[in-house]
Amino acid sequence: SHTLVGESMENPWLYLGENVTNGINLFQSAVEHGVMKVIVSSTANLFDDPAAMPITEAERIVPGSPYGESKNILERMLYWLDRTKGLNYAALRYFNAAGAAPGRGEDHTPEYHLIPLVLQVALGQREKIYVFGDDYNTRDGTCVRDYVHVLDLAQAHILAMRALDQGSRTYNLGNGKGFTVMELIEMAREVTGHPIPVEIAPRRPGDPDILIAGSDKIQRELGWSPRYPDLRTIIETAWAWHQSHPHGYQDR
Numbered sequence: 573s574h575t576l577v578g579e580s581m582e583n584p585w586l587y588l589g590e591n592v593t594n595g596i597n598l599f600q601s602a603v604e605h606g607v608m609k610v611i612v613s614s615t616a617n618l619f620d621d622p623a624a625m626p627i628t629e630a631e632r633i634v635p636g637s638p639y640g641e642s643k644n645i646l647e648r649m650l651y652w653l654d655r656t657k658g659l660n661y662a663a664l665r666y667f668n669a670a671g672a673a674p675g676r677g678e679d680h681t682p683e684y685h686l687i688p689l690v691l692q693v694a695l696g697q698r699e700k701i702y703v704f705g706d707d708y709n710t711r712d713g714t715c716v717r718d719y720v721h722v723l724d725l726a727q728a729h730i731l732a733m734r735a736l737d738q739g740s741r742t743y744n745l746g747n748g749k750g751f752t753v754m755e756l757i758e759m760a761r762e763v764t765g766h767p768i769p770v771e772i773a774p775r776r777p778g779d780p781d782i783l784i785a786g787s788d789k790i791q792r793e794l795g796w797s798p799r800y801p802d803l804r805t806i807i808e809t810a811w812a813w814h815q816s817h818p819h820g821y822q823d824r
Contacts, residue, residue, distance in 0.1 A: 580639035581777040591642035609736045614665040615643045616783045626786030637778035662732035667746035667785045671721040671806040677813030679820030691814045694766040705775035714753035716782040718746035721800035731794040746785025
């Protein structure tokens, strides 16, 4: 599916059309072929105006963009397929997936994700990193986000799949800690040993001030516990990947 908040604000039809249509086709095919267990990657962008932090599964859903709305529609679709067809599902709401595993990392073309962009500056592939807005209601004016390591997300998928026989479920997935964009950049400077120049740019539509996950539910029900709970380690694993694969998967 398409996954970029900013792009969805510029081209809502792409997200509300293709993401939803592709989901309908996939779920219909699954049910018709007897595939009655599904795990869906959902998003923190369901929560544009949370009443409290961290954000739990009980929080009112107010999507912050057409991208978030497309994920909300898919979650509601799954709810009704459970009720009417017996399809068991797990909707895993990622906050900010980040980090890398040995030999496996982020390689997007074009690149839109913050940590890879910051590390590309450290590698000399970009002149500077653009920070979109410094007037948010946060401790330094830049957005606060919760970063969760990809290997911790993988473990959450395994645990959720094993639990599907006991019924459908929805979980928010993060570390429960928030870092501003500028704090992340400063941490990347420490990890890489490189100055990472910053230029402040206008805000992007659809970016809420703060998103921090409350993941107590999956910890309580499935025993999930992040093995990479600190931002430094997450950035260190990403930096190791980008150093060994400066051109992504072309560097095999």
